[in-house]
Amino acid sequence: MGGRRARTDREWFVLIRSSGLLLDRLPRLTDRLMGELLAHSAEFDRAVPREEHWFQINEALRYGIEAIAASRTAPRRDLEYAEEIGRRRAEQGLPLELLHHAYRQAGYLVWDELLTIVAEEDPEALTVLARTAGQIWAGVDRQxxxxxxxxxxxxRELHRRTDERAQALLDALLEGRVTPGLAARAAAGLDLPELGRYAVVVLKVERHGGREPFHRIAAAPGLRFFWRMRTDCEVGVVALDDGVDPLLPAALLGSRCTGPGGVSPVVEGLANLGRARRLAETALRTCAPNTPGIVRLDERLPTALVVSQPELAERLVTGVLGPLLELDPVDRALLLETLDAWLECEGSAGRAAARLYCHRNTVFxxxxxxxxxxxxxxxxPRDLIALTLALDALRLAP
Structure with missing residues (x-):
């Protein structure tokens, strides 16, 4: 059985003769082992059909017994069959510890029966058999x-396939597909409630300048994140536990990611992920180029209306800011920068002046x-709204 010490002729004789007699008792041994396994755990019966189970036990015992008296150069059919059984039991979902138990019990059963046969046929050979015990149990360990x-x-392969299937279902939901049963299958594959609370995050990925994609958060108290990589962004589905503040995803991401990124409002149910993704993308489009930050759509709704209607945005710019566009670029930029600072400072000329490093009268x-x-x-008010939206449209124009 692969031990380092060479067996004597007497040992070979004992093992060949006793293993041959052992094979004659194989059906009875198979019945006995199967009975012991089913008595140990009902999981064997749940995972493996009985007829298949009996046949596989019989074959595994046969190959194991043949290996006892096989030469070192003989093919190890017992190991090949052990590999086949391992693959099959993983596919059937039998716990690995029960599979270990089955092989240990098979080893005990074969050894006890060998002792019985030698004691019945040639009691004086028991000491010879005892010297081969280490090699026999080493064979069981290898199996x-x-x-x-x-x-x-x-x-591992089954987990990989399951993950791929679940990710494909998630992609389909994010694309807005409405296939019957899709949300239910995704919920089962991802271990998520079909009618839970969800938000979608879209984070811009800048690949130039050696910048790496954003750090991916997997979980936080009350939140679970599922990320999908796209060509120029990362899309995250956020599962929120009941009672969790809908502002929390944006706050958490803002503390760990530089942005820019957009977060959708919370939607009810996996079937609404496609709509949430579109809203998160709209939120992202409200971020000015090269401006960091994670923004929620609900705090950018007026600007979101502008970026959602590019043709109207263009008319808004020309209709409201048209005369400014005819100025010298430096002069135009100065006036628009002042308006932007004044709006950011909530109409305070003094604070805007401090930001612009000029006198408040200059701002006026x-x-x-x-x-x-x-x-x-x-x-x-109406003119102020028009100027504010036109400034957003100009700043966010492609």
């Missing part, structure tokens, strides 16, 4: 190792000139 390696390799003068050129007044 167990073979069955374990094959089981784990198959288990620039704003009055802008009002004159556009024929719009910053003190009239």
């Amino acid at each position: 167990t190792a073979a069955v374990t390696d094959a089981y784990r390799a198959t288990e 003068n620039r704003l009055r000139r802008l009002e004159h050129l556009t024929a719009r007044s910053l003190s009239r």
Whole structure:
């Protein structure tokens, strides 16, 4: 059985004769081992059909017994069959510890029966048999190792295939497909509630300059993230537990990612992931180029309306800011920068001046000139809205 010590002629004789007699008792041994396994755990009956189970036990015992008296150069059919059994049991879902138990019990059963046969046929040969015990049990260990390696390799492959199928279902949901049963299959594959609370995140990935994709968060208290890589972005599905603040995903990502990124509102159910993805992409489009930050769609709704209608946005720019566009680029940029700072500072000329490193009267003068050129007044709400949206449209234009 692969031990280092060469067997004596007497040992070979005892093993060949006793293993031959052991094969004559194979059906009874198979019945006995199968009975012991079923008594140990009902899981054997659940995972493996009885007829198949009996046949495979019979074959495994046969190859194991033949290996006892096989030469070192003989093909190891016991190991080949152990690998086959390992793959099959992994596919059937039988726990590995029960498979180990089956091989240990088979080893005990064969050894006990060998002792019985030798005691009945040639009691004086028991000491000879005892000297081969180490080699016989080393063979059982090799069979167990073979069955374990094959089981784990198959288990990894099955997990990979399951993950791929689940990811494909997730992709289909993000694309907005409405195939019947799709959401239910994705829920089962990803271990998620079909009607749970979800948000979608879209993070821009800049590949130039050696910049790597964003760090992927897998989980946080009350949140689970499932990421999918796209050509120029990462799309994340966020599962929110009941009662979790819908603002939490954006806050968590903002603390770990530089952005830019957009977060959708929370939607109910996996079937709505396609809509949530589109809303998250719209939120991302409200981010100015080269501007970091993770933004929620709900805090950018006016700007989202602008970027969602590019033709209307273009008319808004020309209709509201047209005269400014005819200015010298430096002059135009100065006026628009001042308007942007004033809006960011909530209409405070003093704070805007500090941001722009100029006097507050300079801010007032620039704003009055802008009002004159556009024929719009910053003190009239409708004009202020038009100027604000036109500035967003200009800044976010492709």
